[in-house]
Amino acid sequence: MDSIYFSEEHNIFRKSVRDFVKKEIRPYAEEWEEAEIYPREIFKRMGDLGFLGVSYPEEYGGGGGDYFTTIVFAEEISKCGTLGFAMSVLVQTDIATPAINEYGTREQKLKYLKPVFAGDKIIALGITEPNHGSDVSSIETTAVKDGNNYIVKGSKIFITNGTQADLITLGVRTGPGEGERGLSLIIFETTTPGFSVGRKLKKMGMRSSDTAELFFDDCVVPAENLLGEEGQGFYAIMAGFENERLAGAAMSYSGAEVALDLSLKYARQRIQFGRPIGQFQVISHMLSEMATDIEAARQLTYHAAWLKSKGKPCRKEVHMAKVFATEIANQVANKAVQIFGGYGYMQEYEVERIYRDVRLSNIGAGTSQIMKNIIAKLLGL
Ligand SMILES: Cc1cc2nc3c(=O)[nH]c(=O)nc-3n(C[C@H](O)[C@H](O)[C@H](O)COP(=O)(O)OP(=O)(O)OC[C@H]3O[C@@H](n4cnc5c(N)ncnc54)[C@H](O)[C@@H]3O)c2cc1C
Numbered sequence: 001m002d003s004i005y006f007s008e009e010h011n012i013f014r015k016s017v018r019d020f021v022k023k024e025i026r027p028y029a030e031e032w033e034e035a036e037i038y039p040r041e042i043f044k045r046m047g048d049l050g051f052l053g054v055s056y057p058e059e060y061g062g063g064g065g066d067y068f069t070t071i072v073f074a075e076e077i078s079k080c081g082t083l084g085f086a087m088s089v090l091v092q093t094d095i096a097t098p099a100i101n102e103y104g105t106r107e108q109k110l111k112y113l114k115p116v117f118a119g120d121k122i123i124a125l126g127i128t129e130p131n132h133g134s135d136v137s138s139i140e141t142t143a144v145k146d147g148n149n150y151i152v153k154g155s156k157i158f159i160t161n162g163t164q165a166d167l168i169t170l171g172v173r174t175g176p177g178e179g180e181r182g183l184s185l186i187i188f189e190t191t192t193p194g195f196s197v198g199r200k201l202k203k204m205g206m207r208s209s210d211t212a213e214l215f216f217d218d219c220v221v222p223a224e225n226l227l228g229e230e231g232q233g234f235y236a237i238m239a240g241f242e243n244e245r246l247a248g249a250a251m252s253y254s255g256a257e258v259a260l261d262l263s264l265k266y267a268r269q270r271i272q273f274g275r276p277i278g279q280f281q282v283i284s285h286m287l288s289e290m291a292t293d294i295e296a297a298r299q300l301t302y303h304a305a306w307l308k309s310k311g312k313p314c315r316k317e318v319h320m321a322k323v324f325a326t327e328i329a330n331q332v333a334n335k336a337v338q339i340f341g342g343y344g345y346m347q348e349y350e351v352e353r354i355y356r357d358v359r360l361s362n363i364g365a366g367t368s369q370i371m372k373n374i375i376a377k378l379l380g381l
Helices: 008-035 041-048 067-077 083-095 098-103 106-118 233-269 281-309 315-345 350-358 368-378
Strands: 123-126 142-146 149-160 167-173 183-189 195-200 211-222
Touching: 008 041, 008 067, 008 083, 041 083, 041 106, 067 083, 067 233, 067 281, 083 123, 083 149, 083 233, 083 350, 098 106, 098 183, 098 233, 123 149, 142 167, 149 167, 149 183, 167 233, 183 211, 183 233, 233 281, 233 315, 233 350, 281 315, 315 350, 315 368
Parallel strands: 123 167
Antiparallel strands: 142 149, 149 211, 167 183, 195 211
């Protein structure tokens, strides 16, 4: 890609991910959607190829690349034909792992990040609870100190990778202190007695990714699995959200770009009233708007990623990128279905799936309303 943000190395890496996606993911997209899960061996394959954790330190099994290597990866994996799988992979690389990388001890990183980036273990992020979604600071799952252990009790809902995860970066209330002050993050191993997976939830879209309810019934977790200090959990979660939201932005405009490419092709091929529908101005203008919105989302995301990569303040730009990219992704997918007419409503056409998949983008990882609340606060309101 010709852009000030990417070097020749990035472009070579992009090609290798693109080739892999074409050969080893796209052909199975349908099957995984149908099964409502992906096979865990594919994570191992990606780990072997060095695709998991591309921007993390090599010492912990990462690729040692810069932050734009992550952006390249998120963009290309999101073109795999099933955004659910892309989401599951991004949970592994950019959603459940940043807090371990930033707050974990060396021992924790060696023990937990290495197998995750090798694809030997699957990881999830467990924050959302039945009664607390946007309001993260109110979560109720408790971790009560008992000697050298914590006793974990509670439940989580909507957890991506939930049925297959070996590890969970888990948000818990350790107290003392109410609200955000009492929150901590622990690394939870799902072999712990008392842990169980409830229902695998049926979803509108993102079907190749498993989403589950999780239960913790007096699970004994070694105190050494605490990430950072007690009471730091909220800030660790929020720091992790920056990666999650940038990855979410990249996934959204990339998914939308697939819908645009399919729509452009269709608009050239579909003949009505004796001419390709792309020659009707209403259709060509729709396509122009789709392309412009995608480009704007991409450039805003790159700018936020550039600020982040330079260690500059980027909270406002990250949240702007997330809200803008996810909102336009929905609009683009909607227009794509319209351009395809009745065929766009049929499951055998990919735009139908993209339309359902991107519907999650402005709900998951923080809703658009919450993104706007954060931006407003950063604007001094
Ligand atoms: C498929 C899927 C996968 C997910 N994966 C994960 C995961 O891996 N890990 C995880 O922890 N969570 C996960 N989530 C949960 C997701 O992050 C939450 O659904 C999301 O944060 C919203 O929370 P909620 O669903 O409880 O909605 P609520 O917080 O109840 O919000 C309901 C509505 O009220 C609005 N609202 C709430 N508060 C305010 C406010 N202060 N101002 C304005 N409007 C407000 C919201 O914007 C929304 O429109 C997943 C969800 C889905 C659907």
